[in-house]
Amino acid sequence: MGGNVGVIFRRELASYFSTPLAYVFIVIFLVLTGIFTFFMGNFYERGQADLAPFFSFHPWLYLFLVPAVSMRLWAEERKTGSIELLLTLPVRTWQAVVGKFLAAWVFAGLALVLTFPLWLTVNYLGEPDNGVILAAYIGSWLMAGAYLAIGSCISAATNNQVIAFIITVTVCFLFVAAGSPIVMNLFTSWSDNQLWSAIASASFLVRFESISKGVLDFRDLFYFGWMMILWLAATVIVIDMKKAQ
Amino acid sequence: MIEISHLSKEFGHFAAVRDLTFNVAPGEVLGFLGPNGAGKTTTMRMITGFIAPSSGSVSIYGHDIQADPIGAKRRLGYLPEGAPAYGDMTPARFLAFVADIRGLRGGQKKQRIEAMVSELELQSVWHRPIETLSKGFKRRVGLAQALIHDPQVLVLDEPTDGLDPNQKQQVRELIRRIAADKIILVSTHILEEVSAVCSRAMIIAAGRLVADGSPAQLQAQSRNHGAVVLQLPVQEGLQQQLAAIPGVGEVEADAAQPGRFRLIPETGKDILLAVSAHISGAGWQIAELRQEEGRLDDVFRALTSRAGEDLH
Numbered sequence: 413m414g415g416n417v418g419v420i421f422r423r424e425l426a427s428y429f430s431t432p433l434a435y436v437f438i439v440i441f442l443v444l445t446g447i448f449t450f451f452m453g454n455f456y457e458r459g460q461a462d463l464a465p466f467f468s469f470h471p472w473l474y475l476f477l478v479p480a481v482s483m484r485l486w487a488e489e490r491k492t493g494s495i496e497l498l499l500t501l502p503v504r505t506w507q508a509v510v511g512k513f514l515a516a517w518v519f520a521g522l523a524l525v526l527t528f529p530l531w532l533t534v535n536y537l538g539e540p541d542n543g544v545i546l547a548a549y550i551g552s553w554l555m556a557g558a559y560l561a562i563g564s565c566i567s568a569a570t571n572n573q574v575i576a577f578i579i580t581v582t583v584c585f586l587f588v589a590a591g592s593p594i595v596m597n598l599f600t601s602w603s604d605n606q607l608w609s610a611i612a613s614a615s616f617l618v619r620f621e622s623i624s625k626g627v628l629d630f631r632d633l634f635y636f637g638w639m640m641i642l643w644l645a646a647t648v649i650v651i652d653m654k655k656a657q
Numbered sequence: 658m659i660e661i662s663h664l665s666k667e668f669g670h671f672a673a674v675r676d677l678t679f680n681v682a683p684g685e686v687l688g689f690l691g692p693n694g695a696g697k698t699t700t701m702r703m704i705t706g707f708i709a710p711s712s713g714s715v716s717i718y719g720h721d722i723q724a725d726p727i728g729a730k731r732r733l734g735y736l737p738e739g740a741p742a743y744g745d746m747t748p749a750r751f752l753a754f755v756a757d758i759r760g761l762r763g764g765q766k767k768q769r770i771e772a773m774v775s776e777l778e779l780q781s782v783w784h785r786p787i788e789t790l791s792k793g794f795k796r797r798v799g800l801a802q803a804l805i806h807d808p809q810v811l812v813l814d815e816p817t818d819g820l821d822p823n824q825k826q827q828v829r830e831l832i833r834r835i836a837a838d839k840i841i842l843v844s845t846h847i848l849e850e851v852s853a854v855c856s857r858a859m860i861i862a863a864g865r866l867v868a869d870g871s872p873a874q875l876q877a878q879s880r881n882h883g884a885v886v887l888q889l890p891v892q893e894g895l896q897q898q899l900a901a902i903p904g905v906g907e908v909e910a911d912a913a914q915p916g917r918f919r920l921i922p923e924t925g926k927d928i929l930l931a932v933s934a935h936i937s938g939a940g941w942q943i944a945e946l947r948q949e950e951g952r953l954d955d956v957f958r959a960l961t962s963r964a965g966e967d968l969h
């Protein structure tokens with residue numbers, strides 16, 4: 413029965429590449445990472461052989477690109493009616509949720525892997541710490557997974573992809589912005605340290621920055637893992653609730 | 658056997674399906690009749706587990722659709738209204754996907770897919786994206802998807818809607834061909850379809866069951882059941898004479914064709930003999946004389962409009 417996850421995963425992943433959407437997405441992702449890294453991240457001027465400028469933009473880049481992928485997940489099935497087919501096949505709701513999520517996550521991973529020319533470039537220019545780079549790639553992919561899981565849940569709640577996109581961007585923004593210097597300064601100015609550190613610890617930005625410095629702390633990995641599990645569980649609940657409406 | 662017990666569904670304050678209870682046995686082709694909005698699709702969605710009932714239960718060969726959805730769904734094939742599919746897939750990939758989910762493997766999978774291709778004549782569109790197919794082909798792909806695992810229970814929501822007369826005929830033949838030991842539920846608002854394929858018909862209106870019986874039994878409830886239609890030479894006072902025949906309740910003159918009448922019997926009376934005796938006694942030349950079975954659409958209209966009135 414776990415085989416159903418694999419069957420749904422493969423169908424879903426293939427569907428990304430049956431339309432130009434996937435290719436457009438990957439090209440946009442690569443172009444934007446290039447622009448951010450070279451023009452805004454002072455890649456050359458810093459005189460350091462690492463990918464820090466590249467990774468530092470990921471939380472903000474994902475804020476708009478990942479919801480564009482996740483908005484389709486369930487809203488499109490509802491719109492076309494194929495959800496009626498999927499949910500009347502002998503498949504458990506969680507299997508469909510996980511299969512679809514994994515396909516989106518692997519797709520995001522593929523886009524990430526295709527940034528390898530940057531990695532080749534820094535290795536050509538100098539001697540970067542490839543362990544740190546690998547950790548940052550893993551962190552970035554985990555963060556993409558957390559964004560996707562949030563998007564999955566919101567997509568399940570509506571049949572309108574535009575609404576799914578906007579709400580997902582908003583919710584993800586809260587998770588990212590909670591750790592941004594502006595918000596942190598705001599909190600430190602009028603509340604005690606414990607509260608703001610609790611909020612900051614729930615921030616994608618703070619978690620991701622610590623991973624991308626090369627510190628693979630299990631708490632950070634678990635954090636993204638739990639985010640995914642919780643939001644996917646919420647997706648299952650939303651879909652089952654909609655059945656009973 | 659499927660057992661449906663006190664099934665109801667409310668959307669907010671609106672009751673779409675009210676307290677349906679019925680069983681269907683293998684070999685039965687049950688036609689679900691009702692005007693648009695009667696609750697046919699909602700009922701089928703509850704039977705197939707797409708939506709949960711507000712109350713009541715559905716059991717498919719002993720598997721409750723809520724308590725054991727996987728067990729129940731394994732035995733079901735379902736063509737949802739409008740035959741939704743993954744439009745970007747070809748029928749080849751789509752049917753392979755459904756076969757995989759249905760647990761068909763290897764030679765069995767290949768054999769079932771080939772059977773569907775020939776049964777539903779899908780060769781010519783086999784490698785074209787479903788979204789580019791005509792309505793008729795989309796419907797056939799939907800039927801193939803529902804039939805691929807040779808299910809014991811088949812639920813078809815308006816399987817012939819939007820098809821041309823030839824295609825309608827093909828789908829009806831298909832249903833008759835596979836009906837032998839299956840349970841088939843077909844919803845339709847086309848009445849001829851019921852007489853053509855169903856062994857039993859249920860009329861629902863405003864979410865309620867208003868009639869249940871064989872198509873012949875339903876026809877017998879028609880006011881036109883046993884009515885006699887006849888064509889006589891035009892003469893004065895015909896209508897009064899016909900109305901005086903014992904057992905004749907009402908005489909309807911055909912405005913377009915003088916001399917043509919429909920004699921509607923009083924409830925439960927057979928008037929054919931009395932009418933023909935009267936005609937030969939009077940020495941009339943008859944151009945036509947026949948007795949009607951009754952029309953399903955009379956019953957349909959009578960029952961469904963009455964149910965509508967109850968509501969308001």
Ligand SMILES: Nc1ncnc2c1ncn2[C@@H]1O[C@H](COP(=O)(O)OP(=O)(O)O)[C@@H](O)[C@H]1O
Nearest residue numbers: 668671673691692693694695696697698699700
């Ligand atoms: N998800 C829903 N939310 C609210 N009302 C609904 C929903 N689905 C169906 N209805 C209403 O329930 C009634 C029955 O619909 P349906 O089962 O589709 O009828 P039929 O298939 O017989 O035409 C209709 O009035 C329809 O508007």
Ligand SMILES: [Mg+2]
Nearest residue numbers: 697698699738
């Ligand atoms: Mg309907």
